[in-house]
Amino acid sequence: MGHMISVAIDGPAGAGKTEAAKAAAKRLRFAFVDTGALYRAVGVAVLRAGKATEDPAEVEACLPDIRLSLAFIEGAQHVYLDGEDITETLYTPQASKASSDVAKVGAVREFLLEPQRELARRQNSIFNGRDIGTVVLPDASLKIFLTAAPEERAARIYKRQRENGSPQPYEEVLADLLRRDKQDSERAAAPLKIAPGAVVLDTTRMDLEESIQAVVALIKEKL
Numbered sequence: 001m002g003h004m005i006s007v008a009i010d011g012p013a014g015a016g017k018t019e020a021a022k023a024a025a026k027r028l029r030f031a032f033v034d035t036g037a038l039y040r041a042v043g044v045a046v047l048r049a050g051k052a053t054e055d056p057a058e059v060e061a062c063l064p065d066i067r068l069s070l071a072f073i074e075g076a077q078h079v080y081l082d083g084e085d086i087t088e089t090l091y092t093p094q095a096s097k098a099s100s101d102v103a104k105v106g107a108v109r110e111f112l113l114e115p116q117r118e119l120a121r122r123q124n125s126i127f128n129g130r131d132i133g134t135v136v137l138p139d140a141s142l143k144i145f146l147t148a149a150p151e152e153r154a155a156r157i158y159k160r161q162r163e164n165g166s167p168q169p170y171e172e173v174l175a176d177l178l179r180r181d182k183q184d185s186e187r188a189a190a191p192l193k194i195a196p197g198a199v200v201l202d203t204t205r206m207d208l209e210e211s212i213q214a215v216v217a218l219i220k221e222k223l
Contacts, residue, residue: 005030006120007219008132008140012192013180014153015146016203016211021128023208024215026075028126028223033070033119034077035129035136036099038112040090041068041079043098048081053101060107068112070119092166100180103130106189126219130184133195142222143198144215152204153177 007030009021018034025032043053045066051058069080078087089095102108109131116136119125127136133143148156154174161167168176184192194200199218203211 005124005141006137007126008137008143009128010133011146014157015148017128017146020211020215021126023212025126031123031125033125033127037079037090039103040095040099043102044095053098056105059102059105063111104187109189130192131190133198135190143195145194145198145200148204
């Protein structure tokens with residue numbers, strides 16, 4: 001097996017990381033790994049176990065019983081919990097809050113570290129998350145920090161929620177997003193920050209296609 005190319009795309013919620021990374025991976029025939037989905041899955045598992053996602057001890061106690069796996073079906077990532085495909089349940093407001101809670105727990109990050117690194121060793125891949133370039137793949141072939149103004153990010157999340165049929169008022173979305181930004185940036189375990197050597201890509205004034213093209217162009221420079 002030759003040397004695999006791993007791309008780390010980090011950034012705050014609503015920056016468009018997932019959409020840009022997914023489309024870039026499809027165009028380049030790389031695997032797209034949405035690491036945020038793994039944290040969401042842990043959050044869902046803790047909720048299903050009837051435990052409090054805000055309580056690190058309860059979260060940690062759940063980890064030995066959590067069986068997560070990933071599969072790529074026609075290029076799309078599917079997340080399985082105990083053999084059940086839970087991909088569709090991962091993007092509710094409850095799952096979003098739970099993922100932010102469990103991501104603060106160091107043991108959860110440790111729990112998910114090796115499965116992610118193993119994927120990077122196996123295939124050319126684009127990883128998207130909050131701490132890929134800083135913690136998960138510090139030796140990634142390319143690190144991108146993809147961001148946008150908070151108001152723009154909140155508008156994107158609000159639009160996605162409306163399309164999914166579970167909208168919150170825009171003001172609530174913005175307040176939640178600012179709270180998550182603060183929580184993600186200040187947490188003790190792997191805070192959200194720009195990795196050394198990362199390219200900062202601000203998509204505030206870009207539409208999705210422009211964001212995708214910018215990501216693809218950066219990756220092609222590494223090929």
